[in-house]
Amino acid sequence: MTQTLIIGAGITGAALAYQLSRRGEPVTIVSTHAEGGLASAASFGWLNASYFLNHPHYRLRYEGMAAHRRLTEALTGLPTTWQGCLWYEATGDAQAETASDLQALGYQVEQLTRAQVKDRLPALGPVPDSALFFPEEGVSDPATLARALIRASGAKVIRATVQDLTVESGRVTGVLTDLGAMPASRVILATGTGTPELLAPLGYRLPMLKRPGLMIATNPLPPVCPVILATPDQEVRQDAEGRLIAPASAGHQSDSAESLGSFPVVVNATLQRLRTLFPGQHIHFAHQAMALRPVPGDGLPVVGQGPVDGLWIAVMHSGATLAPVVAELLAAEIAGEGQSPLLAEFRPNRPF
Numbered sequence: 336m337t338q339t340l341i342i343g344a345g346i347t348g349a350a351l352a353y354q355l356s357r358r359g360e361p362v363t364i365v366s367t368h369a370e371g372g373l374a375s376a377a378s379f380g381w382l383n384a385s386y387f388l389n390h391p392h393y394r395l396r397y398e399g400m401a402a403h404r405r406l407t408e409a410l411t412g413l414p415t416t417w418q419g420c421l422w423y424e425a426t427g428d429a430q431a432e433t434a435s436d437l438q439a440l441g442y443q444v445e446q447l448t449r450a451q452v453k454d455r456l457p458a459l460g461p462v463p464d465s466a467l468f469f470p471e472e473g474v475s476d477p478a479t480l481a482r483a484l485i486r487a488s489g490a491k492v493i494r495a496t497v498q499d500l501t502v503e504s505g506r507v508t509g510v511l512t513d514l515g516a517m518p519a520s521r522v523i524l525a526t527g528t529g530t531p532e533l534l535a536p537l538g539y540r541l542p543m544l545k546r547p548g549l550m551i552a553t554n555p556l557p558p559v560c561p562v563i564l565a566t567p568d569q570e571v572r573q574d575a576e577g578r579l580i581a582p583a584s585a586g587h588q589s590d591s592a593e594s595l596g597s598f599p600v601v602v603n604a605t606l607q608r609l610r611t612l613f614p615g616q617h618i619h620f621a622h623q624a625m626a627l628r629p630v631p632g633d634g635l636p637v638v639g640q641g642p643v644d645g646l647w648i649a650v651m652h653s654g655a656t657l658a659p660v661v662a663e664l665l666a667a668e669i670a671g672e673g674q675s676p677l678l679a680e681f682r683p684n685r686p687f
């Protein structure tokens with residue numbers, strides 16, 4: 336029987352464990368961090384295809400939202416909601432252009448007037464002249480989702496750090512960990528930012544950008560933000576407990592800053608922006624989470640067969656959106672059900 340090790344217990348490893356277990360494949364997860372991962376535990380969790388780098392990326396992200404819907408149909412109690420996004424990161428002509436570009440792709444876009452924005456968000460302080468609403472978008476908590484998927488998969492989870500992959504005659508034979516050697520006939524790297532150093536000894540260079548992200552949670556508030564809100568200088572959503580969840584950088588999906596700056600300054604500036612958005616609310620700092628985003632050198636996912644037989648790779652930014660669909664497609668490919676054209680542009684052997 337195939338001994339499959341998935342390295343990594345974030346949303347990517349968890350979604351893969353779930354999809355393989357549905358095919359009757361027993362898997363073991365090996366992870367430094369507990370179920371819920373690393374970037375997954377700091378994520379904003381916005382599920383969308385309105386942000387994309389090229390058309391294949393758009394299509395994969397769009398299918399990512401569909402795959403999330405399939406998960407919520409298959410499993411109960413998942414932390415995924417579909418409140419839609421009210422967006423005015425761009426204004427004027429640039430906003431109208433975004434609307435027509437997305438509509439041309441078949442994306443659902445509603446164009447809202449100032450009065451319609453005020454109607455949907457009565458608590459909003461500064462109201463824009465116009466905004467877009469993307470009704471198909473939602474939010475998940477990737478760490479909670481990862482734990483639910485691991486539970487549903489029945490996968491065994493071992494807390495250990497993989498130090499090296501073992502390879503014989505061009506085929507993976509297992510991993511070396513701080514707990515000792517673990518044999519396997521198949522190894523899947525869902526290791527986020529930890530992926531390049533595991534691949535380097537095999538002569539495979541995976542460039543990984545340095546993109547730190549800080550997520551802030553406030554105290555619980557009365558309902559003020561029933562949508563994902565994306566303004567020119569702040570993205571924010573409100574979770575089931577009433578807390579505002581807010582990235583510390585504007586336009587965080589495309590944020591290319593390599594450092595965060597002074598922590599108290601960044602946190603206070605974010606809180607100040609939230610207080611301006613929702614005046615009259617008593618908004619205080621409650622919690623923060625920081626992680627490096629796993630952004631491959633060209634910004635696009637890296638998914639597929641690795642440089643030796645039996646080794647597979649799944650590493651990506653926007654993994655909150657993408658992991659469920661990538662897991663569906665990669666599990667099918669691993670099980671010999673064929674390769675999806677949706678992954679064609681994201682193969683590990685492309686030039687970086």
Ligand SMILES: Cc1cc2nc3c(=O)[nH]c(=O)nc-3n(C[C@H](O)[C@H](O)[C@H](O)COP(=O)(O)OP(=O)(O)OC[C@H]3O[C@@H](n4cnc5c(N)ncnc54)[C@H](O)[C@@H]3O)c2cc1C
Binds near residue numbers: 369381649
């Ligand atoms: C601040 C922030 C905001 C984000 N916002 C969004 C968003 O709004 N929408 C969106 O779609 N995406 C968003 N993302 C991106 C998304 O969260 C990530 O792409 C996704 O969580 C990656 O999941 P992962 O499972 O691949 O990696 P991770 O969650 O990082 O998990 C990697 C796992 O690999 C393990 N690991 C690594 N190396 C080893 C090793 N050598 N041995 C054993 N285990 C190892 C780690 O312990 C961990 O369990 C955001 C990310 C951040 C940080």
